[in-house]
Amino acid sequence: xxxxxxxxxxxxxxxxxxxxxxxxxxxxxxxxxxxxxxxxxxxxxxxxxxxxxxxxxxxxxxxxxxxxxxxxxxxxxxxxxxxxxxxxxxxxxxxxxxxxxxxxxxxxxxxxxxxxxxxxxxxxxxxxxxxxxxxxxxxxxxxxxxxxxxxxxxxxxxxxxxxx
Numbered sequence: 001x002x003x004x005x006x007x008x009x010x011x012x013x014x015x016x017x018x019x020x021x022x023x024x025x026x027x028x029x030x031x032x033x034x035x036x037x038x039x040x041x042x043x044x045x046x047x048x049x050x051x052x053x054x055x056x057x058x059x060x061x062x063x064x065x066x067x068x069x070x071x072x073x074x075x076x077x078x079x080x081x082x083x084x085x086x087x088x089x090x091x092x093x094x095x096x097x098x099x100x101x102x103x104x105x106x107x108x109x110x111x112x113x114x115x116x117x118x119x120x121x122x123x124x125x126x127x128x129x130x131x132x133x134x135x136x137x138x139x140x141x142x143x144x145x146x147x148x149x150x151x152x153x154x155x156x157x158x159x160x161x162x163x164x
Contacts, residue, residue: 001161003031008157012150016042019062020161023096028126029158030097030119032059038077040102043144045154046119046126049162054151056144057128060101060117065092074100074114084113088132094120101130117142 001020003009009018009031016033032044042059061074069089073080084103092098095118102112118129128135128142135142146154 003157003161006157006161008153012153012157020158021062021097022162026096026121028096028119028121029162031154031158032062032099034059034062040100042099045146045151046097047154047158048125049155049158051125052155053125054146054154055126056146056150057119058101058142058144059099061099061114063098063100063116065095065098065116065118068092068098068116076112081112081114082110084115085131087116091118091120091129091132092116094118096121096126 003018003020006018012018013033016035019032019034021030021032022028027048027050029047029049030044031047032042034042040061044057044059046055046057068087069092073082097119099117100114101117102114105111105113115131120127120129130142137143
């Protein structure tokens with residue numbers, strides 16, 4: 001759901017395009033601030049409405065898991081780029097959200113590749129995986145600091161958007 005007309009969302013995203021994602025019947029939401037850029041250096045907040053937990057996260061290019069299963073490259077603004085490694089269909093099926101992170105390859109023919117960053121709900125909460133490996137909570141490149149003030153604003157925004 002695009003939130004481009006919501007001033008609070010625009011303020012939180014500091015110039016990025018605010019988008020809210022969720023899956024029917026789930027309590028988790030992803031508020032993403034998406035740039036219109038080739039780097040896909042996006043950020044956002046993962047929201048668990050049942051526990052009221054908000055976690056800032058580093059994101060890449062928005063993706064739909066079901067659309068990635070049978071493709072071997074990712075369309076980008078200027079060209080298509082390969083995946084960095086073979087995709088695990090099982091992790092895609094289990095994922096609640098997927099973001100494609102762009103990495104340099106060092107190869108002139110294909111300067112970048114994409115790797116899925118998956119967000120999977122487990123008994124421990126939401127687990128984030130890169131390259132199929134769980135990202136540690138201490139990874140400051142993936143888990144971004146979120147102040148109590150920002151967390152409260154994100155929770156209020158999600159509650160308002162879902163109620164509309």
